[in-house]
Amino acid sequence: QQQVKQSPQSLIVQKGGIPIINCAYENTAFDYFPWYQQFPGKGPALLIAIRPDVSEKKEGRFTISFNKSAKQFSLHIMDSQPGDSATYFCAAIPNAGGTSYGKLTFGQGTILTVHP
């Protein structure tokens, strides 16, 4: 059962472009949404995270937009660079009456390639 759906599977942009990765969820118990970046041979690294009471959050060149009513959120990478080429995962953590304990549910991942 895929609780967090991520698209596209892969994305190719030119340097300076703005790739956008989208995620959607059904479980309304999700209330914390982190994004992770993973390079080959490495573990995922936290990029940025958002709560549903905020519609947008920026950290450096990374921006999350959140639409609570549509249960969708997206990652924008401004002025993308070849070094941003990696796999990106959205994730969600539920608030289940204190029993969720930070269980991350990940999307399927998006392979981003930024050409010079």
Next chain:
Amino acid sequence: DAGVTQSPTHLIKTRGQQVTLRCSPKSGHDTVSWYQQALGQGPQFIFQYYEEEERQRGNFPDRFSGHQFPNYSSELNVNALLLGDSALYLCASSLKDRRKPQHFGDGTRLSIL
């Protein structure tokens, strides 16, 4: 400041064998979670340990078990290995609060022949 360290980095086993993977959490962290990442997929939650007890478990069979030691380090044990257990096994450490960032190690690549 050392991050999350996992050992070994690679492991090859045959079907039916048992394996133990190890994780040392980031300094100051008291909670350890384990994830399985199949090739081309997102990580799947196996279980989480806090205060030496399994606090939550994902949809994995009892062949998967774990342990947390008083120094917060952790082990993941898998018995009766199947071909489908081939994956990257990731350890993540964090503080108790579920919204605190989880820091991942670089994983153990397990191959089953």
